[in-house]
Amino acid sequence: MPSRDKSPEDASMADATAIPTSGQKEPVIGMSEENVGGLEEDGLDASGEAAAAAEEEEIEPQRVRILPGSSETAASFEFLDEGHTLGNALRYIIMKNPDVEFCAYSIPHPSEAKMNIRIQTYDTTTATEALEKGLQDLEDLCDVVSEKFWEARNEFNATKDTAMQE
């Protein structure tokens, strides 16, 4: 039976797969020194902070812009790398603002990662302010949901546990 063992090239590739480990490369050395004590907890936190710092160094590209033809009270905003997830949620919460006359979102083309939000307001506010308020309101909503979810979960688990003990 012909062997399908592809020796020469594959063997060299296999060598290349070895991950540079703590002893060999810069970024990891720093982490392993912090971890000399060998405590898992500390090591995890330290590496988490290191990565968070590394992420902050990267400047986030501007992903929101106002589309041409907009005015103070009637503007279209373009969001890059956002979709229905944020679009529809934000549309709902902006529509709940009494100073907003009209709000809608669309994804102009399915193969472009772009989401547009149209906001028209009354004179009492501006489109940009309505967008900022929408983001804030949505964040407040998230806080309430996670708070209530955890309460309900703990309560359910507690009653389940007592039921099992009985």
Add this chain to the structure above:
Amino acid sequence: MAPSSGRRSAPTKEQLEDRKTVGINKETVTNTVSTDFPDHFPDEDHAWDVDHFRDNFSIQFHQNDQFDSQFSLIGIDASIANAFRRILIAEIPTLAIETVFVHNNTSVIQDEVLAHRLGLIPFQGDKKGLRDFIKPFVKPAEGADQYSTTFDYNTVCLKLNVECTHNKDAAPNEKDPQKLYHNAHVYAKDIIFDPVGDKQPEIFSGEGIIKSTNPDILIAKLRPPQVINVEMHMHKGYGSDHSKFSPVATASYRLMPIIKILQPILGAEAKKFQECFMPGVIELEKVTKEEASKKGSGYEGRQGEPKAVVANPMHDTVSREVLRHEEFEGKVKLGRRRDHFIFSIESTGQWDSDELFIESVLMLKLKINKLKPQVENMVRSF
């Protein structure tokens, strides 16, 4: 009636109930769109208010197993519930096999098919390690070394090395390949974690070792002298990139069904009515003496007969079977509660199902917090 004085009376309880009910009729649906917006109803506010939301929003748990939970979100809009569902499926990162290095594969399964199968196997390991220590993998810049961004904090190595051989101890007339040969079946449990660096062996040890969640997933079937010898690299990724990275097997919701019996359904009809729904949805009760003696109730003289009662509408599928029978026409109304979402989350093993929902809420919050400075920094010229 006098011309409108500009002030309408507040909506009654029934009106509020009707507003929240999506009608499901024989051929049509009615009242499908949310109306809780300012200016929709005269003299009603409906503006966003956190305290109002907090007072009206509630969560009920129905089931909470480690990898399978069911709960209701009550008093929330579809657009928000859907955002959580979409985040659960596509935006929570998990670890999955991304690269397969085939040293040898003489099985009947082609390399690329084997690699695809391996990629889809769910794995689990120390939760804190997977969440905090392992970081998303960043592809190396063009022209740079293929492994220049591969480190112990973003890659997990696995090995699978099995060879099928004859079992010398098998009975002479043995037919079962599993007894006749060693390693006739290759399972997910044959994949071995190969820790790299100083920290991986510490973090992913004991209970927290990286292993397949479902050890009995069949990867391949072998016969002597076939061999599979592969090395694998796991990376952290997102479900939006490939569904193998999705932390959930299913994450879905449905609206709470409503079944309203408008006129008494009694006797043999009640039994037939019960059979139009899922088991447990409709129960049969006996007509009591008081009901039978009450004039105009529809129960007169029917004491002791069975009557149909809605017991547990949650389990119904709203199949509309009941609307196909003439005898029930006008006696029942089907619907769904627009703001009552029965969520069902089934985890693939890297997260607990209840943690997943919390994580989806946090992810939406994170998304918002990333966008806030973006909106502030936006060039404000049109």
